Amino acid sequence: MAPLRKSIVVTALFAAVVLSLHGAVQGRKASPLVLPQDEDTSGEAFGSARSYLRESPLGEDGTTALDRYLKMPDPEYKWVDTGVRIKGVVSSVKHWTGYMLKLTSQRWLTxxxxxxxxxxxxxxxxxPDDVNPTDKLTNFATAQFYISGDNGPPGKVSPTDEDIAMAANLAVGTKSIGVSLLQIPNQPCTxxxxxxxxSRGEDAFIAFTWRRFLDLKKAGDPQAELWPAxxxxxxxxxxxxxxxxxFIYQxxxxxxxxxxxxxxxxxxxxxxxWTTWLTGAVDTRVKGIAPIAMDALNFKKTFHLWYQALGGWSFxxxxxxxxQIMDEIDTPEMDALMAIVDPIVYKDRLKDTPKLVVxxxxxxxxxPYDNHVWWDDMPGVKHSLIAVNADxxxxxxxxxxxxxxxAWAYGIMQHSDVASNPELDWQLSYTGDGANQVANLTVTLSLGSAAAxxxxxxxxxxxxxxxxxxxLDWRWYSVDKTCPGPTINYHGVNVCVHPYPWIEKPLTPVSTSDxxxxxxxxxxxxxxxxxxAFFVQFFFPxxxxxxxxxxxxxxTQVVTVPNTLPFPDCQGTQCSGTLV
Incomplete structure (x- = not known):
């Protein structure tokens, strides 16, 4: 079952919107607009403005296939102001205006x-009405950018669309500009x-591009690297x-x-x-990333973890x-694919980018325990936010x-090490074995800063x-169990529902000092x-x-006990497995 979700936040924060039309259509269609650069920005010409693309010597020529693709010239790029405006209010008092543009981002393949x-x-x-464009050091310096999906061609966005609501709340809450990009990926597609x-969309779209990459890579076709969605x-x-x-400049x-x-x-x-992770890795304009419902980095290790935890693959x-992607997880071709799209490959580029992993x-x-595969390998400031009893x-x-x-984004905008960067450290140990094992977690919150x-x-x-x-499984749905009650249709799959509730209880400190x-x-x-399983959760002002x-x-990270995986690992085509 899918519990009540967006209505909670939208009702409380995103109160009303109205649709209106303003003026003539305008936009950039051909000639590049070179934006003036502040002293702390630099780059070479790239498309419409200056290049903000990061460089990192990962491949023989200093790039990955993602880097090379981003640098390919694309004359199709343009944007048009449709003249459509959305008026909204958050929390009954905070008003904002949405300007609807039609963006042509690229031509992918042919x-x-x-x-x-x-x-x-x-x-x-x-x-938002209270944005101050002259406040270049804080609120106006950084926009809140929400990447979203949606199907079909542009022009069908509802004024009450949840993706607009998300961007509007981020903008109003931080008193900054908000951006919502839809049709990621462009779908459906054949x-x-x-x-x-x-006709493919979402994972069916992406899975086919993976399959196409693997097949072309095996055939030695250099076009393979252009295929990952x-x-x-x-x-x-x-x-x-x-x-x-x-647009804002004009x-x-x-x-x-x-x-x-x-x-x-x-x-x-x-x-x-996933796109959020990689956008942060390739563009220097990104000041922080908050990937939501995607914490599975270092995919080869993660695939093997899933197999040993579930005895198969989640439906x-x-x-x-x-x-048949699972048959390929140990192949050189899969290694080549992950060298392009796995965020862990770009970890050194992300070391100076704050990360809130939701x-x-x-x-x-x-x-919920996926990040044990990569957490210690990811440098820089990072925090985990686990939504309790959420699918x-x-x-x-x-x-x-x-x-x-x-709150986290506002801390980044204000250059605050406190609001966006609580200093937490934890140490995990186990005593005993098997049924007698005990997991022990010690968490230290540093108060070294006077402002902490x-x-x-x-x-x-x-x-x-x-x-x-x-x-080792906390999913609310599975497909291979005998259900005590009727199954439900979940995204086209008949699943058995078996919620495992997570319970919160107060935790008091064992010691306190200055x-x-x-x-x-x-x-x-x-x-x-x-x-x-358990984790320790902190609420800060x-x-x-x-x-x-x-x-x-x-x-903290999720701790599981006993510290073991219930199923043997797989290798090669043995990893085909079954859906569970």
Whole structure:
């Protein structure tokens, strides 16, 4: 079942919108607009403005296939102001205006390769009434950029679309410009090379491009590197930042003419969360990233972790299973694909970019313990925010998620090491074995800075896995169990529902000093369930705007006990497995 989600936040924060038309259509269609550069920005000509693309010597020529694709000239790029305006209000008092643009971001491959070679998007630029364009050091310096999906051609965005609501709330909560980019990827799409001849969207779209890459790579075709859908998805995000800067710089009615934001904090969920990771890796304008419902980096190790945890593959990745991707996870061709699209490849580029990694305890795609595969390898400032009792879709709209993202983004804008960067450190140890094992977690909150904030609340959040399954599994849905009740249709799949609730209870410190606060929690291996799990959750003061408070919530990694994986690993074609 999909519990109540976006209505909670939208009703409380996103109160009303109206649609209107203004003036003539305008935009940039051909000649480049070179934006003036502040002293702290640089770059060579790239498309419409100056190049903000990062460089990193990862390949023999200093680039990855993603870098090479982004640098390819693309004369199709343009944007047009449609003249459509959206008026909205957040929390009954905070008004904003949305300017609807039509963006053509690129041509990906050719018409002979797909029905979606020309990528077009709705791009909505949201300007709250209280944005101050002269405040270039804080609020106007950084825009809030939400990458989203949606199907079909541009021009069908509803004024109450949840993606517009997300961007509007981020903008109003931080008193900055908001941006919502839709049609990522451009879908639905058909491919002449597809033996199934199906209209593809979302994971079915991406899975086919993976399959195409693997097949072409095996055949030695140099065109293989152009096929992963992540390439045009990231390029569309880069082009959206170009278009946003150009539009704001030119806009008379916005009150911003001659000025534009120099940076962006990027947000996106699921496939757009993956795009968020890579956009931060390739573009220097990105000042922070908040990938939502996508915390599975270092994919080869993650695939093997999933297999050992579940004894197969979650039904949620059935599109990849249908393309026999799981048979390829140990092949050189899969290594080559991951060298392009796996965010962990770009970890050194991300070391100076703050990261808020948002996930859900009951995600059917990703497991709550996935980040153990990569967390220690990812340099720089990073925090985890786990939405409690949330599946894959709910992670974006859990009541704690949006306020925390606002507080975190505001801290980045204000150059605050406190609001966006609580100093948490944790140490995990185990005593005993098997049924007698105990997991011990010690968490230290540093108070070294004079401005450091103490938490307003600290919880331990815990749960136990299904007593009728041997799996290390907290998904709410599965496909291979005998259900005590009727199945439900979940995204076209009949699934059995078995919610495993996560319970929050207060946690008091074991020691407190002027320098630090220390917490400890221990969980023994459960006697009636295969596994137990817990994490420690911190609430910090964030941002207060009028009657609305935006606390920052961050947490430790999820700890599981006993510290074992219930199924043997697979190798090569043995990894085909089954859906569970």
């Amino acid at each position: 018409d002979a390769d797909s029905s979606c070679s020309l990528w077009e998007h709705d791009l909505v630029v949201i300007i 491919f002449p090379a597809d033996p199934k001849k199906q 992540r390439l045009p998805m990231v390029k569309a995000a880069v082009r959206a930042m170009d278009a946003t800067q150009e 806009c008379d009615e916005c009150g911003t003419k001659g000025k534009y934001p120099q940076g962006f904090t990027v947000f996106g969920a699921s496939k757009r969360g 949620a990745i059935s599109d990849y299973y249908a393309e 996930s859900g305890t009951n995600d059917e795609f990703f497991m 894959h879709r709910d992670a974006s709209w859990c009541p704690m998620t949006l306020p925390s993202m606002i 904030l103490k938490p307003t609340k600290v919880n331990v959040v815990y749960s136990y896995s299904d007593p009728d399954s041997a799996r 320098a630090e606060i220390v917490y400890n929690y221990s969980m023994p291996a459960p006697s009636t369930n295969p596994f137990g 964030g941002v207060t705007e009028g009657i609305v408070e935006y606390p920052l919530v961050v947490n």
